[in-house]
Amino acid sequence: MSSSHPDVKTPLPAQTTIEHSQKQQQKQFDVSSSNTSLSEKTQQGESGIDGGQDQFQEAEETVDVKGEPIRDLDHPEADSSTPAPMFHKPPPRQFLLIMIALALCVFLASLDQIIVSTSTPAITREYNSLNDIAWLGTAYMMTSTAFQPLYGKISDIFGRKTTVLFANTVFLVGSAISGWANSMIMLIVGRAVAGIGAGGLMAMVFIIMSDMLDMRERGKYIGMVSGIFSLSSVIGPLLGGAFTDHVTWRWSFWINLPIGAISTAFIAFNLDLPTPKGSFSEKIRRVDFYGSFLLLSSVMLLLLPLSWGGNKYAWNSGIVIGLLIAGFAVAILFVLVEWKIPNEPILPIHLFKIRNIKATYGSVFFGGMAFFGIIYYLPIYFQVILGESATIGGLETVPFVVGIVISSVGSGIWVLKKGTYAFFPAIGNFVFMGATSLCLLFKEDTSRVVTVFVLMLCGLGIGSTYQAYTVSVQAAVKPKYMATVTASIQFVRSLGQVFGIAIVGSVFNNKLEESLLSAFPLSPGRAILKVMQDYSIIKTYAVAEQAVIYASFVKGINYAFYCSIAFCGFSFLMACGIEHKELKTNADMHGKREIAVDMA
Known part of the structure; x- marks a missing residue:
């Protein structure tokens, strides 16, 4: 007698086994399809060809046969309910000390680049080595530019804190060698060593800020730091001149030691970012x-x-x-x-398939050329044409710095509030190009009001591009390439500045020489050309001749400005190719898995 309900059919054992097997196979097929889809999406983001939202490539969670989420093997601590933060902003007091340290790093690296310019006459007299004096700037410039792109990948391998402390230490060692140098050769070596560290400081500051701050918030702070960079370019010659006149030129290098020590201590005791795993030997093998x-x-x-x-x-x-x-x-x-x-190249070539990388780097390069075309020849206008001292001539460029600070901070706040940035490089370069064109109005009798207005307009234009460039390349790549593209943008800017100095300098010198020889065809032995090396000689000529010489200098400076206008135009055209990418934050990642890999 059966106790089963007559309407209920009992399945045969074989039928039960087959149905269970089919269900298991279907679940396994679903998991495999989901994993395949996730892999394909990750590989698509890895290629970076479309330049899309690679940095935060999202995919739906996969589940196992029990219906539970599969944990990320690379990030075992992460799950859908508690996603790992993309950015690691420390508590307010700790964050403030870190930002002070980073600001000091930028200040010292940019200050050391130009402070020696007003100390060179005293150094030349002490060492009686006029032929080698150019190496004081060249040695620093070459090493700082050449080593910048290396720091991005090195920091991925050894960690941000270790790398920035290394750069700071090398910079201070180079400064100490320069300050206590007992020969020109030793001084040049010290400058080269300091340049190696300075290149790392400039690169690491922006990388560390990008690790701490989400992509909308960091623009404000990048603007502030960029303002400090511009400020140091103005006060550098003033400090160098003051040290040389009232103490000793060696203080131009010694000043780095106490300030750098403060920066190093603040970073050592407050910076706490994730460090890549692995032994030292394993990390060395990863270096390209x-x-x-x-x-x-x-x-x-x-x-x-x-x-x-x-x-x-x-x-x-x-x-x-x-x-x-x-x-x-x-x-x-x-x-x-x-x-x-290499498996881990310093600069992955496939990144240049991304539209924003190509457009941004091109715009940065030409923008760097235009910037130094202005900043190098404005002091000549104030000191030679208007007859002002080096100190007053330096103070005359303060409106330029004020404009940079206002626009860089203002554009950063805009990015924080609105989340848009792509139009800033094009608008900034257009304004800078127009303001540079107005510099052609500068003559012997130009009023102070005009120069202040034009220089502030120049600063407003170029300052609005700084943070947008950095955000543009960072938003176009995955997190593991963030340090690489950030360090590379500093390298491209420095390279552009070097090319700009060479090209604009050559044009200025040629046009000035041509104009002077044309105005003084009977000058014995081309003696008139001595005014190009020593501006004070101009006062020894008759008043009428002085006017002709000043007119020649105005012509040479105008051609320098023509070059900057052309460079601004190229930078503007490249900037028009930058497209907007959504800026993600930690809040945007709530409830979603983080697909990005570690820093390495």
């Missing part, structure tokens, strides 16, 4: 030594002739042309090596 060597070699080979051309050697001399050809050849070899050989 081939790419590093080729990059350093190419930059050195390019910067040397750009520094010597028109000064130590003629631009058409064999050594200048040969070094330029060698530099470009090694640069091409670097690209081929980075494309094919």
Whole structure:
């Protein structure tokens, strides 16, 4: 007698087994499809070809056969309910100390680049080495520019804190060598060592801020730091002159030691960012030594002739042309090596398939050329044409810095509130181009009101681009490339500044020389050209001749401004190619898995 309900059919054992097997296979197929979809999405973001929202590539959670979420093997601590934060902003007091330290890093690195300019006459007299004086700037410029792009990947491998402390230490060692130098050779070596550290400081400041602050908030702070960079460019010559006149030129380097010590201490005791795992030997094996060597070699080979051309050697001399050809050849070899050989290249070539990377780097490069075309020749206008002292001439550029601070901070606040940024580079370069065109109005009798207005307008234009450039490249890539593209943007800007100095300087010198020789055709032995090296000689000429000389200088400066206008135009055109990408925050990641890999 059966106790089963007559309407209920009892399945056969074989039928039960088959149905259970089919259900298991269907669940496994669903999991496999979901994992495959996730892998495909991750690989699509890895390629970065479309330049889309690679930084925060999202995918739906997968589940196991029990219906539970699968945990991320690379991030076992993360799940859908408690996503790992993308940005690690410390408590307010700790954050304030870190920002002070980072601001001091930028201040020192940019100050040391220009403070020596007013100390060179005293250094020359002490060491009686006029022929080597150019190396004081060249040694620092070459090493700081060449090492900048290396710090991004090094910080991915060894950690942000270790890398920035290393850069700070190297910078202070170089400053100490320079301050206590007992020969010109020792001073040049010290400058080169300091440059290695300074390149790291400039790169690491923006990388660390990007780790702490989400993409909408960081623009405000990047603007502040950019203002400090511009401020130090103005007060550098003033401090250098004051130290030289009232104490000793050695204080131009010694001043770095106490300030750098404060910065190092604040970072050592307050900065706490995730550190990549692995032993020291494992991390060393990850370093791209081939790419590093080729990059350093190419930059050195390019910067040397750009520094010597028109000064130590003629631009058409064999050594200048040969070094330029060698530099470009090694640069091409670097690209081929980075494309094919290393597992973790310093600069992944596939990133340049992304639209915002190409457009931003191009705009930054030409913008750097335009910036130094202005900042180098405005002091000549104030000191030579208007006859002001070096101190007053430096103070005359304060409106330029004020404009940069206002627009860089203001644009950063806009990004924080609105989340949009793509239009700032185009608008900023357009304003800068227009303001640079107004610089052509500067004559011997131009009023102070006009110069203040024009210089502030220049600053407003260029300042609005700083934070937008950084945010643009960071929003276009995945987090593991963030340090690389951030360090590279500083490198591209520095490289543009070097090219700008060389090109604009050559144009200025040629036009000034041509104008002077045309105005004084009977000058014995081209003696009139001495005014190009020593402006004080101008006062020894008759009043009528002085007017002609000043007119020649105005013509040369105008051609320098023409170059900057052209560079602004190219920068504007490149900036028009920057497209908007959504700026994600930690809040946007709530309830979603973080797909991004570690810093490495």
